[in-house]
Each structure stands twice: as C-alpha cells, then as structure tokens.
Amino acid sequence: xxxxxxxxxxxHTYFWTEDGLVKAVNGVSFDVRRGETLGIVGESGCGxxxxxxxxxxxxxxxxxxxxxxxxxxxxxxxxxLSEAEMLKIRGNRIAMIxxxxxxxxxxxxxxxxxxxxxxxxxxxxxxxxxxxAAVGLLTKVRIPAAQKRTTDYPHQFSGGMRQRAMxxxxxGCEPGLIIADEPTTALDVTVQAQLLDLMKNLTRDSSVAxxxxxxxxxxxxxxxxRVIVMYAGKVIETGTAHDIxxxxxxxxxxxxxxxxxxxxxxxxxxxxxxxGQPPDMANLPVGCSFQSRCxxxxxxxxxxVPQLESVGAEHQKACWIDV
Numbered sequence: 600x601x602x603x604x605x606x607x608x609x610x611h612t613y614f615w616t617e618d619g620l621v622k623a624v625n626g627v628s629f630d631v632r633r634g635e636t637l638g639i640v641g642e643s644g645c646g647x648x649x650x651x652x653x654x655x656x657x658x659x660x661x662x663x664x665x666x667x668x669x670x671x672x673x674x675x676x677x678x679x680l681s682e683a684e685m686l687k688i689r690g691n692r693i694a695m696i697x698x699x700x701x702x703x704x705x706x707x708x709x710x711x712x713x714x715x716x717x718x719x720x721x722x723x724x725x726x727x728x729x730x731x732a733a734v735g736l737l738t739k740v741r742i743p744a745a746q747k748r749t750t751d752y753p754h755q756f757s758g759g760m761r762q763r764a765m766x767x768x769x770x771g772c773e774p775g776l777i778i779a780d781e782p783t784t785a786l787d788v789t790v791q792a793q794l795l796d797l798m799k800n801l802t803r804d805s806s807v808a809x810x811x812x813x814x815x816x817x818x819x820x821x822x823x824x825r826v827i828v829m830y831a832g833k834v835i836e837t838g839t840a841h842d843i844x845x846x847x848x849x850x851x852x853x854x855x856x857x858x859x860x861x862x863x864x865x866x867x868x869x870x871x872x873x874x875g876q877p878p879d880m881a882n883l884p885v886g887c888s889f890q891s892r893c894x895x896x897x898x899x900x901x902x903x904v905p906q907l908e909s910v911g912a913e914h915q916k917a918c919w920i921d922v
Contacts, residue, residue: 604775604808605631605654610668612653615661619881623649623663625832628907631776634806636799638819638840640855641829642877647812648698650829651778655695656685673775691721694769698781700761704753710737710764711749717771736767740797759790766798770805777802778810783818795822816859820844825913828852831878831888834907838914848916850893887919895920 612624624646631637639647652658654670656677670677672693677685689695697703704713714736715729724732730749737745740763753761762782769777779798783791795811799822802809811822819826819840826843828836828851836849847853854873875892878884884891887900899919907915 602632602634603630604633604673606669606671607650607654608669608671610650610653610670611666612649612658612663613666614663616881618879621880622832622883623880624653627668627829627832627834629827629834629837631808631810633775633808634803635824636802636809636811636822638823638826639810639812639829640814640816640819640826642814644877644880645829646832647829648780649832651695651780651810651812654778655689655693656680656682657689657695687721690717690769690774691772692774693776693778694772694774696762696765696769696777696779696782698784700758700765701753703765704761706753708752709749710751710753710756713753714749714764714768714771717768721772732771733767736771737764739770739801740764740767742767758786759794762786762794763797766794766801770801773805774807776808776810778812780812781814782811783813783815791818798822816855828855831880831883833888833917835889835918836916837907838911842911842914846911846914848910848914848922849918850895850920850922851889852916853922854892887917895922 608628610624610627614621614623627646627650639650641647653665658665665678668678677688711730711733714733718724718729718732719726733749734745737748742748742760742763756764783794795818798809811818813819823840826838826840827834828843828849830851836843836847836852843852847856857871858873860870873892878888886902887905890896890900893900897920905917905919907917909915
C-alpha cells in the first residue's frame with residue numbers, strides 16, 4: 600500500500616539461554632501506515648519488546664540474534680543495512696521511547712544536552728544551536744520553565760517529566776516513526792493520561808506513525824487505530840481497535856477482555872482471570888501455544904499451529920475454532 604511506512608515480514612528473533620533456545624519473536628508480520636497509531640498488546644514475555652528491539656536492530660548478540668525476516672521501513676530493509684547505516688536511522692528517522700527513562704538517560708549529562716544530542720549527531724547542529732532547540736522541544740512536551748530545566752539533571756526530574764524529556768528527544772529530528780515501549784509504566788494514572796494524550800496529539804499534528812507497546816488494554820482502546828495481540832512470540836489476532844474490542848475472535852483476546860474491569864459494568868460483576876501460566880518459551884508445546892489455557896481447545900489445537908486467517912476486512916485471527 601502506498602501509505603505503508605513499515606512492513607515487518609516473518610520476523611524471527613531467538614535467544615540462546617541456559618534453559619534452551621527461546622523463540623521470543625516467532626514469525627511476526629504486520630504493517631504500520633503513515634500517521635497511524637498501532638497498539639501491540641499481550642502479557643509480559645509475549646515478545647512485544649523483543650519485536651520493537653528487533654525493528655531497531657538493538658538485540659544484544661550474544662545471547663540474541665535476528666534469525667530471519669524483513670523489516671522494511673520506507674522501502675528499505677533495515678535488516679540488510681550495516682551498523683553504520685542503522686546509526687543514521689535510529690533517533691533520526693525512527694525514534695524509540697524506552698520503558699524506564701531513568702535507565703535510558705545519562706545521569707551525568709544535563710537534560711538539555713541529551714535532548715539536543717540527536718540534532719548534533721544527525722543534523723550537524725552546534726552545541727548552542729542544539730541547546731536552543733532543546734528548549735523548544737521541552738516546551739512542546741509541556742515542561743514548565745523549559746529554559747531553566749535544560750540545566751537540570753535526570754535525577755532532578757520526576758518520572759513523568761523524565762518521560763516527557765524522552766519524548767522531546769524522540770521528536771527532535773522529526774522522525775517518521777516513534778516506538779513507545781511501555782511508556783507509562785510506574786506512572787500514576789493522571790500522568791499516564793497526560794503523556795498518552797501528548798504523544799497522540801504530537802504524532803497526529805506531525806503525521807508521525809506511532810507504535811505503542813503495552814499490556815494496558817485501556818490505553819490501546821483509547822489511543823490506537825489498529826491493534827495487534829501477541830502471545831508466545833506470535834501475532835494471534837489483529838484488526839482495528841473497534842474489531843478487537845467489539846468483536847474479539849481469539850480465546851486469548853476474549854480472556855484479556857474478561858479480566859479487565861469496565862466502567863459501564865455492574866459493580867458486582869466478577870472479573871474472570873485467564874487460568875494457568877504462559878508457556879515456557881524454551882519449550883513451546885506442539886500446536887497452538889494457548890491450548891493449555893483455552894477452554895475451547897480441541898484435538899486439532901494440540902496437533903497443528905493455526906495461522907492468521909481473515910475474519911473481516913482488516914480483522915485476522917490465528918485459531919482453529921469460532922468463538
């Protein structure tokens with residue numbers, strides 16, 4: 600499609616561990632269109648972050664390695680580029696906002712220097728020019744007294760302010776795609792909403808594509824245009840946000856929905872947890888990985904791995920049964 604910015608095709612990323620071979624990303628495919636917000640959801644350990652790190656070519660080797668697949672960004676396969684060529688992509692054309700900003704920001708450099716650094720690296724800006732631009736970027740992400748705060752260090756910022764600084768850093772070079780990996784983890788609900796509204800507005804105003812990786816279904820319901828549900832390293836359902844929330848077709852997605860409280864439901868309504876635990880990624884079962892936790896499972900589920908099939912215009916599921 601002409602408006603497709605990112606195409607991920609049959610991506611496999613494995614990790615060699617003491618417990619065995621972990622297939623963290625096991626044949627993932629999806630597209631991201633220019634200017635849209637894509638939500639990727641699933642339990643911890645399902646492969647969401649590993650997918651994002653694979654797109655950015657940030658998988659540590661050893662123990663991990665991208666085994667095969669394609670990551671085509673704006674017509675260019677990132678997996679075929681040299682490391683020097685990828686350095687020109689990261690922070691410039693694709694930006695990433697990491698889960699915990701305190702571990703991503705340098706504690707001995709000021710906020711202003713770090714926010715301006717991508718402009719120095721990718722745009723050839725002088726330090727004074729970069730610092731001036733940093734003030735504008737911090738103002739854009741609604742940090743009060745931005746001029747003064749550029750001289751502060753990360754420990755002098757609150758968690759929400761640090762995450763705003765990370766967003767400012769990501770926006771500096773006007774990227775085409777921003778990947779936000781659990782951007783609101785450990786923040787209170789009010790700050791979460793402020794940051795998500797901020798990212799959505801900034802990306803909409805700039806026609807930037809946004810991938811939000813989260814386990815919070817409420818986040819993707821409000822902010823995502825399309826949703827990918829992952830389980831055990833695979834995409835098991837995908838569709839528009841309306842498809843996923845109004846007509847979920849995979850038992851795992853149904854389970855996720857049933858386990859989350861809804862504002863319009865009766866206060867006496869009991870939440871229904873998904874029984875059992877996610878599978879051991881180093882010892883995946885034959886057939887569907889969700890079979891041991893699925894109340895609808897049949898013999899075929901234990902023998903064959905289901906592939907994504909269309910159940911609507913943009914709606915796909917990987918399941919042998921109709922629910």
